[in-house]
Amino acid sequence: MSRKTSKNNDLLSSVRKDTSPKIYSLLVDLVNDDREDLAELVLKIDYLLEYSSACIRQKDFQGAKEALSKVENRVKMLDMQKVDTEHIKYLYEGIKKKCK
Secondary structure, eight states, X not given: OOOOOTTTOHHHHHHTTTSOHXXXXXXXXXXXXXXXXXXXXXXXXXXXXXXXXXXXXXXXXXXXXXXXXXXXHHHHHHHHTTOOOHHHHHHHHHHHHHOX
């Protein structure tokens, strides 16, 4: 079976332009391992990280803390499935440091 890319997978084609290269690479790996459910979880985490960063820019630290707690729970779910979450944890820690 051929490798799935943005040209032959709807999920990958819809997120290719909006995600960072490292997140997209993780999504490609998950989709090719037939784990689209985990790929969708990674997309939710990516959205929550962007949302929490926007909250911090707008000085809404409570909203950022709520979003970061959701990210932490979802990352734990990915860790239980043995997904490489190194880049996600790096982003999480960077945003968490900015949150007062």
